[in-house]
Structures are given as C-alpha cells and as structure tokens.
Amino acid sequence: MILSKTCDYGLRAVLYVATCLDREYISIGEISEKLNISFHFLTKILQKLTDKNLLISFRGPKGGVKLTRPAGTITLLEIIQAIEGPDFFDKCLLGLEKCKDDNQCPLHQHWSPLRLQLKNLFQQNTLETMAEMLKTNQFRITDLTVRF
Amino acid sequence: MILSKTCDYGLRAVLYVATCLDREYISIGEISEKLNISFHFLTKILQKLTDKNLLISFRGPKGGVKLTRPAGTITLLEIIQAIEGPDFFDKCLLGLEKCKDDNQCPLHQHWSPLRLQLKNLFQQNTLETMAEMLKTNQFRITDLTVRF
DNA sequence: TATATATCGGACAATATTGTCTTAAATTGA
DNA sequence: TCAATTTAAGACAATATTGTCCGATATATA
Ligand code: FES
Ligand code: FES
DSSP states (O other), X not given: OOSOHHHHHHHHHHHHHHTTTTSSOBOHHHHXXXXXXXXXXXXXXXXXXXXXXXXXXXXXXXXXXXXXSOGXXXXXXXXXXXXXXXXXXXXOTTOOSSOBXXXXXXXXXXXXXXXXXXXXXXXXXXXXXXXXXXXTTSSOSSSSSOOO | OXXXXXXXXXXXXXXXXXXXXXXXXXXXHHHHHHHTOOHHHHHHHHHHHHHTTSEEEEOSTTOEEEESSOGGGOBHHHHHHHHHOTTGGGOOTTOOSSOBTTBOOTTHHHHHHHHHHHHHHHHHOBHHHHXXXXXXXXXXXXXXXXXX
C-alpha cells in the first residue's frame, strides 16, 4: 500500500540483522531463508543499502552484511529513503507535481500533516527499538511461523 | 506513494465531474483533455467506476458520465476502495499477511492508528466538499495551469 | 435513414517492478 | 595452493501497471 515490495523486503532484512547484534556478519542466504525472501532479489536490495552506506558487506565464508552504525542510531526513515528516494514523503496524494502549501490540491491540507506524522514515525523509531520488540518474541517480521 | 496512478486519475476525474453539477453528462474526452490524462486509459478507469455503480454512463452525442448519487453522499473512500479494493486500508506496512492486533509486526501499533486516520480522512470528505474547494479556484486538480 | 459522437470491450504494446540465473571476485580454511 | 563459501554485477525473464488502438454499440440530430 505505502511501501514497495523492495522496501518491505529491505526493512525486514535490516530489522533481522539488527536482532543479531551479538554476531558478526550475517549472510544474505540466512536472511532470505529466515524471512522467506528470494535470495538473489534480496541480494540486490541489500547491495543498494550497502552502496548507501547503511550496511557493510563482506565476501567469502563468514561473510555477509552488518550494520554500518549502532542500531540505535539508524532510523527506519533512513532505510526507506535509501530505497524509495529522499523525496518519498513530499509527494502529492493525487500524484500532482511539486506539492507545496502555495500550490495545493484539495487534499493537501489533510494529507500534508498526516504525511508528516508518518515520516516522524519512521524517524523516531530506530532499528534498535524495533529489534528490542522483536526479541520479546511478541512480534513478527515474516509470514512464516518462525520466531527469534 | 500511497495511491496507484489509476486511483489518482480516477479520483481527479470524479472530482472534475463533481465540479460540473449544473451540467448533465460530462464526456470522458473533455475530462481527459482538461486533466491531461490519456483518454483511453481514463475510459477504462471510469468504466470500472461505472461498473461499481459510482458513475452512470451514457453513449452518443451528449453522452459521457455523471455521478450516480448527489456529490454530498459520495465519499473519497468509496472511489478509492472501488479502484484499490475494499481491504486497501487493512494492510500491513511491511507487506505481511493478515495484519491483525494479535499478530503484529513491530510497526503495527504505530501504523494501525495512522492508517485509520487516513481512512477516516477519505471517509469524511465527500466529492461535494472537494468540489466546493475547487470552485474557489484556490486549489488544483491538474498539473496544467487551468482553473475552473 | 444517415452521419456524427460517445462509451464499451477487448486486444495489444510499453514500461516498471519483481524475480531468476550465471559468472566473477573476494575470503576462509584445509 | 585448492576447494568451498559468499557477495558483486549484470543479463535475462516473469509479472504487474500503465498506456494505445480498433471495431462494435448506442444515441442525438439533421
Ligand atoms: S498538492 Fe496534493 S497533497 Fe500537496
Ligand atoms: S502486522 Fe504489520 S502493520 Fe499490522
């Protein structure tokens, strides 16, 4: 609905990695298997996040990806904007160009604050926050009935 | 971002029609021209809305489409759900299946209320409300520099 | 009745998104 | 050094979305 499948996969993968902070590099194979995401497709998505300096990758046995910075310093917004683009939360609900207060569509006054709330939500929640929740085993990050 | 292009087009077209309440049927050709939307593509979208009983269409000269009910009784939500599907506002932000309170992803508690706000927004605004705004000429419904 | 106009319906094409596969390069450990 | 493992990179395929076109049908008007 809101996010592309690519973005969903990327978020879920990064969240998974954030739950493994005791370990070193996490292999993409493991992530794709645990989250039931196509390995090659996920590889591309994570490469993008690596390019954007949100992940560090490492080849060979014991290789994989890890977070560039501590999970508490990476927001969901960073992940989303890395994948969907930096202006993702600036768009007109009706798809019109250059959504601005002085060039409004009839939905702007309603959409604009809601959009900001959404953006704030993603900005205020770090990977650590989410990982903490996941570790309680009361939340899911996959359709599979697996827990961490 | 949120809505598909199809839905954007549909909404904008229906809003345009709602601004023409003094007239009878509005031709799709006129709508597509004024809103700069592909005629044939728009035709299909409006056919869908006709099938869902939100529009009535009429063939031949003086033909076109008109609203089935008074603009004040049709909500934006109806249009959106007709195009995007009735469960559009029930989906998990991470794309997981069966988003429910007792089967949450870590974003659910934040996303669920926001999603509801969004849905309410669309439910509370009728085509009439929007059309009134458009008639003040202070709002736009197209990228073109046309006013109504 | 004839002509022009408009939607209807379906085929088809272009593009974007999503997913698959293969080869290369890096790294580990035997 | 050699084999196994893993990411990198790019080609390619499948699917979904978006957009185009054409003939059929309905209607108004002359
Ligand atoms: S102009 Fe449409 S949401 Fe801002
Ligand atoms: S389960 Fe993810 S938003 Fe409800």
